[in-house]
Amino acid sequence: MKILVDMDDTIEQLLKAWIGRVNEKYGRSVTMDDVTDWNVAAPYPGLTRQQVYDVTYEKGFWKTVEPMPGAAEALQHFLAEGHEVYIVTATPYEHMQEKMADLLFRYFPFLTMDQVIVTTHKQMIRGDVLIDDGIHNLEGGEYRKILFTAPHNRAYDAEANGMTRVHSWEEIISIIDAVD
Secondary structure, X not given: OEEEEOOEOOOXXXXXXXXXXXXXXXXXXXXXXXXXXXXXXXXXXXXXXXXXXXXXXXXXXXHHOOEOOOHHHHHHHHHHOOOEEEEXXXXXXXXXXXXXXXXXXXXXXXOOHHHEEEOOOHHHOOOOEEEEOOHHHHOOOOOEEXXXXXXXXXXXXOHHHOEEEEOOHHHHHHHHHHHO
């Protein structure tokens, strides 16, 4: 199978590092549970969207983002089973070099740039399955849709919209191994 995998909050914990940095920089105590939609700035009254989003552009930020538990092992498992694995990310070009070096290839050294597809139009990519936390990336695509649970998608009815909701990489392995 051709397995397409998102990066942020799917194979790594961007939101956790992001909120941690904003809280540290501005003396706040926002938690991941306070994030209820795609707008990370919403739980930060008094801060501008730019103040909240700019921390991801700080030098060294991507070194603070940790991998999602079980993600590296799952991707290695899929590769060992003979599947093709591609990282499909909407990473802005300003982040690309640092994010790939400090995060992706640091924790997933078995992947190469040949396995990275950068696009904000994931529905255009052909694959058998897409694993993503972004509902907008799964809707309308021609692949099996696996929604990785994140604070911003908790209230979404995945099943009613043709998606399978998961909470861990162990669940994803079970789903893909059952199809294989």
